[in-house]
Amino acid sequence: MSGVFIVLTLQKKESFSDKLTMNARIRMYSLIMKELPLLDFKTILDVGVTADKEMISSNYFEKMYPYPERITALSDQDASWMQKEYKELKFVKENALSMSQKDNSFDFVFSSAVIEHVGSRKNQEKFIKECFRVSKKYVCITTPNRWFPIELHTVLPFFHWLPPQYNRKVLKILKREFFSKEENLNLLDKKSIKKILKNNNINNYKIKGIRLLGFTSNLILIIEK
16 A cells, blocks of 8 residues: 555645546445445544545545544554644554454445455455445445546556557556556556456445546446445
8 A cells, every 4th residue: 555655746836737637536425425425434444544634635525524523533644743634534554455454344345446456356355345344334435537548656658558568668668667566556447357256256235437538547346335
């Protein structure tokens, strides 16, 4: 998850890309509010918060959710400052792939734009399994859609549609070394998400999306236990 912080630092505060990202995240939050009784949840785990304080799009759930005292924010980065910023919020520093929380600990487990940065498909599968394990009622995971024409991390068009091994070679040639590594960026689409869920016998779910320029830019996975 530490790669998330590096991704954010590549943006400038209140830059066009930061504002575009925040706009998308506001729309995702609104969609989640329509799909789930978000304000009724008493215990919430936000998996993969960032230590970044500058970007307007960072930790948007905490900025928008009216009851921070219900939130436990988890990250492998030191985001302990959030406990002062958001009254009564609890911060836990640990790896999302092996969380210490007990089974069925939280009414709602949320994670935004983290799963594409945890590495291999095996790690992504473990990430979903851990979120599912500690959830009592719902899991919600958002991620960029691989089939959006512009890859939002590199801001390059179409190359990410190539098979991953060829896309990574292109990124190296174009001096995008960081994003050429699977452990830093591994994009998903509906098909790959469904395969992960099938492998883990998770059947009660839906995948929503938000659109930009006529294409689905972000996917929102909602699982009900």
